[in-house]
Amino acid sequence: MTSINPQNGFHQNSRHILEKHPSEDIQDKIVATILFGCALVSVLTTFGIVMIIFQVAFEFFQKVSFAQFFLDTKWTPLFAEQHFGIWPLINGTFLTTVIAMAVAIPLGLSSAIYLSEYAQPKVAAILRPAMELLAGIPTVVYGYFALLFVTPLLRNIIPLEIFNALSAGLMMGIMITPTVGSISLDAIRSVPRSLREGAYALGITKLESIFRVVLPAALSGIIASIILGISRAVGETMTVLIAAGQQPKLTVNFAESIETMTAYMAQISGGDSPRGSLNFQTLYAVGAVLFLITLILNIISYWISNRFKEKYE
Amino acid sequence: MATIYPRDDSHNSVVEFLDNVDKREKIGKIFEILFLLGLLIGLFVLALLLFDVLRDGLGRFLTPGFLTETPSRFPDQGGIRPAIVSSVLLGVVVILITVPIGVGAALYLEEYAPKTWWAAIIEINISNLAGVPSIVYGLLGLGVFNYLLGFGPTLISGALTLSLLSLPVIIVTAREAIRAVPDSLRYASYGLGVTKWQTLSNHVIPYAIPGIFTGVIISVSRAIGDAASLIVVGAVGFLTFNPGLFQRFMALPIQIYSYITRPEPGFANAAAATIIVLILLVLALNGLAIYIRQRFYH
Numbered sequence: 001m002t003s004i005n006p007q008n009g010f011h012q013n014s015r016h017i018l019e020k021h022p023s024e025d026i027q028d029k030i031v032a033t034i035l036f037g038c039a040l041v042s043v044l045t046t047f048g049i050v051m052i053i054f055q056v057a058f059e060f061f062q063k064v065s066f067a068q069f070f071l072d073t074k075w076t077p078l079f080a081e082q083h084f085g086i087w088p089l090i091n092g093t094f095l096t097t098v099i100a101m102a103v104a105i106p107l108g109l110s111s112a113i114y115l116s117e118y119a120q121p122k123v124a125a126i127l128r129p130a131m132e133l134l135a136g137i138p139t140v141v142y143g144y145f146a147l148l149f150v151t152p153l154l155r156n157i158i159p160l161e162i163f164n165a166l167s168a169g170l171m172m173g174i175m176i177t178p179t180v181g182s183i184s185l186d187a188i189r190s191v192p193r194s195l196r197e198g199a200y201a202l203g204i205t206k207l208e209s210i211f212r213v214v215l216p217a218a219l220s221g222i223i224a225s226i227i228l229g230i231s232r233a234v235g236e237t238m239t240v241l242i243a244a245g246q247q248p249k250l251t252v253n254f255a256e257s258i259e260t261m262t263a264y265m266a267q268i269s270g271g272d273s274p275r276g277s278l279n280f281q282t283l284y285a286v287g288a289v290l291f292l293i294t295l296i297l298n299i300i301s302y303w304i305s306n307r308f309k310e311k312y313e
Numbered sequence: 314m315a316t317i318y319p320r321d322d323s324h325n326s327v328v329e330f331l332d333n334v335d336k337r338e339k340i341g342k343i344f345e346i347l348f349l350l351g352l353l354i355g356l357f358v359l360a361l362l363l364f365d366v367l368r369d370g371l372g373r374f375l376t377p378g379f380l381t382e383t384p385s386r387f388p389d390q391g392g393i394r395p396a397i398v399s400s401v402l403l404g405v406v407v408i409l410i411t412v413p414i415g416v417g418a419a420l421y422l423e424e425y426a427p428k429t430w431w432a433a434i435i436e437i438n439i440s441n442l443a444g445v446p447s448i449v450y451g452l453l454g455l456g457v458f459n460y461l462l463g464f465g466p467t468l469i470s471g472a473l474t475l476s477l478l479s480l481p482v483i484i485v486t487a488r489e490a491i492r493a494v495p496d497s498l499r500y501a502s503y504g505l506g507v508t509k510w511q512t513l514s515n516h517v518i519p520y521a522i523p524g525i526f527t528g529v530i531i532s533v534s535r536a537i538g539d540a541a542s543l544i545v546v547g548a549v550g551f552l553t554f555n556p557g558l559f560q561r562f563m564a565l566p567i568q569i570y571s572y573i574t575r576p577e578p579g580f581a582n583a584a585a586a587t588i589i590v591l592i593l594l595v596l597a598l599n600g601l602a603i604y605i606r607q608r609f610y611h
Contacts, residue, residue: 024508031510032425038417039426042439042484045477049449052456110351118345127352129603134355136531136599138538140566141362141588144573148581149365177355205334207341228444235446237541238566242573262448262541269451269545275460283545287452291445298444302437 053291056284063278069285075248075259077282078268084282086289088248092258096169096240097233099254103173104229108180109222115181116188117210128185135178143242146171151243163245163257172239180229183305187221188214224305231297235290237262261290366592370585379586383553384568388579393587395552396568399468400537400594402556403564406472407479407536412529414476415483416518419525422484423491424513443481450478451545459546466547468562474542479532486528490521523609527602534598538591540566550574565591 061069064084072085111131115124146167154160154167191214199209215222245257246267259267265286268279373379378392385391418439426432454474464470494517502512518525540548549561550571556562563571565587572584 024511028508028510032421035417035421035425038414039421039435041414042418042442042480043435045442045453045480046438048457049445049453052453053449056456107351107355110348111355114345114348114352118348127356130356130359131352133596133599134359136534136538136595137359137362138540138566138591138595140538140540140569140573141366141592144569144584144588145362145365147573148369149362174355174358203334205337205341207344208337210344231444235444235448237446237448237544238570241541242570262446265448265452266541266544269455269547284452284456287449291449294444294446294449295441298441301444302440 049291053284053288056281057288059276060278060281060285063281064285073250075264077278084285086261086286088250089259089261089264089286090289091250091252092165092240092244092248093234093260093262095165095252095254095258096172096244096260097230099166099169100172100176100233100236101226101230103170104176104180104233105226107173107177108225108229109184111177111181112184112188112222113210113215115185117206117214128182131181132178134174135176137175139175139236139238140242142171142175143168143239146239146243158255160255161245161257163243163247164255165244165258166254168240168242168244169254171243172233172236175236175239176229176232179232180225183225183228184218184222187218187225190221191217220304220307224301227297227301227304231294231301234297235262235294237266241266261286265290363592366585366588368585369582370587370589373582373586374589376586380590384551388572388575388577388583393565393568393590395555396563396565396587397590398555399548399552399562400565400591402468402558403472403475403562404533404537406469406558407476407533408529410473410476411479411483411532412525415480415529416487416525418480418484419487419491420513420518423488424509424517439481439484443485446541447478447539448541448545450474451542453477454542454546464559466549466561467559468556469558471543471546471548471562471564472558474546475536475539478539478542479536482532482535483525483528486531487521487525490524490528491517493524494520523605527606530598530602530605534595534602537564537598538566538595540564540570543567544570565594 068084069086072083073087074083074085075088076083115128115131119127147163150167150170151160151162151164160166195213195217196209199213200206204212240260241263244260244263246259246263247257248259248264249256251258265283269283274280373389376389376392380392380397381394382392383394384396422432422435426435451474454470454477458464458470458473459466464473498516498520499512502516507515543564544567547561548563548567550563550567552561552563554560569584569587569591572580572587
């Protein structure tokens with residue numbers, strides 16, 4: 001952004017009417033300070049998240065050791081016999097995320113390829129917002145649909161528990177499709193025409209140009225979109241809370257009820273767990289793990305899309 | 314950048330190459346259909362979802378008093394008025410808080426920020442915040458607004474939490490809108506000898522308003538649909554009065570979640586009926602955003 005500096009000094013020599021009143025300079029400085037304050041809110045938010053989460057998580061780790069948290073394979077903080085192994089929750093998150101991405105990557109990429117390479121511009125102008133509506137549907141609605149429509153439907157075909165990782169994962173995948181699709185679409189569209197035309201000149205078909213020229217050229221943007229999609233899936237709460245259940249288990253069986261990190265957090269919170277109680281602290285300990293995982297994914301995605309952004313003349 | 318070098322042996326097999334073209338074009342056609350299918354599957358699921366919700370909920374939605382009464386213990390009685398009032402109130406507070414702060418931050422980053430390391434930090438920070446899960450914002454809200462500031466599990470805590478959640482998106486879209494304002498406008502204004510702030514407030518901001526609006530609407534519609542952060546902050550699933558700023562509160566998605574979790578069968582229909590209200594609200598907001606975009610940008 002080129003900022004324009006009005007302080008050229010030319011007006012000092014011009015007629016009186018064009019001269020700046022000193023109060024206007026002060027006003028400008030005040031405004032700049034206020035606007036800076038607005039920008040600072042975002043930094044304070046991050047600071048707040050880190051301070052609050054890690055402070056309470058720290059209190060948690062004074063009662064529960066790292067070994068109990070990272071080596072135990074059971075998560076039963078609400079039972080009489082307490083175990084604090086985070087792995088069942090990570091396992092549940094991983095399972096639903098894998099299913100979601102198995103849906104979102106092919107659907108998102110084929111949407112992006114179709115909209116960019118095949119669709120008439122007018123058709124694309126209608127279909128793209130239609131696809132993006134998927135991301136605008138509140139996630140609690142996907143939970144409803146997964147539990148009360150998808151699960152009964154799938155149970156006709158395969159034996160599933162009422163709460164299961166599969167339905168939740170499938171719906172999460174549909175929900176994340178526009179995230180992968182939109183960002184990939186922008187990456188694919190920024191591949192210059194000349195590259196495609198060069199490929200055509202070599203006698204290549206449209207499909208071959210897509211797989212051998214366009215997609216490799218747009219790869220960094222595509223990977224960034226996929227990583228961002230994974231981050232969304234890891235952080236998604238309502239769908240898994242409603243449809244995947246609350247049974248922290250170490251399993252790869254998608255037909256069973258599991259529990260994700262987010263579902264556990266939603267399950268035990270409610271504003272009522274008194275501050276300082278162990279329940280309250282587990283919420284923040286799990287939240288810290290979730291925050292770190294999504295933060296790392298977001299940074300990787302940001303880094304890839306900036307670092308490898310193709311520069312075409 | 315992936316460079317494609319034509320294989321050197323290609324000219325040796327020109328005849329074979331040409332023979333293959335029909336087959337290769339055919340494969341191309343098949344894939345075109347596959348890509349289209351991939352796009353349509355998502356839209357098909359969306360249609361199915363809307364159909365299912367209407368089928369389950371329309372009857373309940375049309376029950377007299379569904380929009381105007383307070384909830385009942387019985388699935389086929391009462392209404393969702395407190396949830397509607399809560400959501401509208403949350404939306405209004407979110408707009409009041411995020412629009413000035415979001416636009417201010419965007420103006421600062423686009424018009425004032427020097428290219429220094431801390432401007433870069435603010436940039437990276439905002440893009441990271443946009444990816445922080447909603448439920449983590451809930452933890453922040455619970456810690457800061459409920460306990461630190463002592464608001465407790467009240468509507469204002471929920472609204473402030475949703476505001477922080479919405480800010481990054483608003484800042485990003487407002488920046489894009491401000492960036493799209495042509496420099497000629499600024500130069501013309503400066504040419505008349507006015508101050509920077511006069512240029513911004515009289516020319517740049519009015520010009521950018523449609524774009525800023527679009528971002529605000531989209532992010533408010535997300536905030537209205539968000540449940541995870543509000544669950545953590547302490548929204549309740551049952552309320553018999555219209556909440557004030559400093560009272561216990563709910564929201565449409567929370568009402569839906571609360572209906573889904575009840576075992577009696579009729580509550581599923583009540584949930585679907587509430588979903589109709591929420592989706593109508595969200596679609597109306599999205600439609601408005603698309604309309605503004607189409608109307609003011611060509």
